[in-house]
Amino acid sequence: MEYERVSGRVIQSVQRAFDLLEHIATRPEGARLSELADGAGLNRSTAHNLLASLETLGYITQDKKGAAYRLTGKLNRLLRLDAEAEHALRARIRPVLETVSQASGESTFLALVTGTDYLCVDAVQSDKPLHLAVRPGERKPLIGEALGHALLAADTELAAAVRADDPQRWERHAPEIADAQRHGLALDLDSQQAGISCVAVAVTRHAAIAVAGPTSRLPKSRLLTIGRQIRAELDKVRPANQGWL
The missing domain is CATH 3.30.450.40 (GAF domain)
Known part of the structure; x- marks a missing residue:
């Protein structure tokens, strides 16, 4: 996992993780590793590591190994109503x-x-x-x-x-x-x-x-x-x- 800065105070690995979340959010039916990596401009190894971290933290899920990634409700639970x-x-x-x-x-x-x-x-x-x-x-x-x-x-x-x-x-x-x-x-x-x-x-x-x-x-x-x-x-x-x- 990389930790170099992109610009100012933005950490590259954090930016990439949010890029992946945003890509998944646009696909209610879920998105597979290959399309997420391509969409975020990442190699598959880096994308897989980031996705594994997001899954462990409970922000995304898969029905089975190799299946599409989908958002869980955890992000919604962090927010109060507007x-x-x-x-x-x-x-x-x-x-x-x-x-x-x-x-x-x-x-x-x-x-x-x-x-x-x-x-x-x-x-x-x-x-x-x-x-x-x-x-x-x-x-x-x-x-x-x-x-x-x-x-x-x-x-x-x-x-x-x-x-x-x-x-x-x-x-x-x-x-x-x-x-x-x-x-x-x-x-x-x-x-x-x-x-x-x-x-x-x-x-x-x-x-x-x-x-x-x-x-x-x-x-x-x-x-x-x-x-x-x-x-x-x-x-x-x-x-x-x-x-x-």
Whole structure:
């Protein structure tokens, strides 16, 4: 692998790796080594080494050895929604947060995937003296939280990447994630934070809503009822004949 500079502060091997990624991105059906090497102006040995590195890092994949290379979803997971799309999603979801919070009496929040974490971007706080305070800007790992489990259950590529990144932690929470896949919602029954329980429902592969509060007010039956209400309220504001974004 070469490390000489092309110009200024650009490192040649980095530039070549991104050239290959850009070539693969233009071919949804995938691209083989020979055409990628020719398209990027590289000899096949150099192209193969770079592609092997990108595959090991999880940015590209092959169905089998010698097959075409395709992008994975890892690049998308590094990015948050652009500002305009995030604003539009938050505007659509805000009434749901308010309605569910008022009906449940608990704090309700919206979070987005960012890498292997989720980031809270909007919240409606409970007005009860004893409640869970959730603040926009808070970030937590996807594994180990009901909201993260709902997102992992909704995106198989994200789940595979997170599992590969931390297999031991994944195995500890695999039953909860599997339950979220089966039921379409994720529960945390006083397991991650003493005295706090939560229900979470994915809105898209990149966004989810959660309601959390004292376990004394949120037994499993109550959480399931709230989960159904979240779905019902989402159906009321879901865009017709188009996606959320």
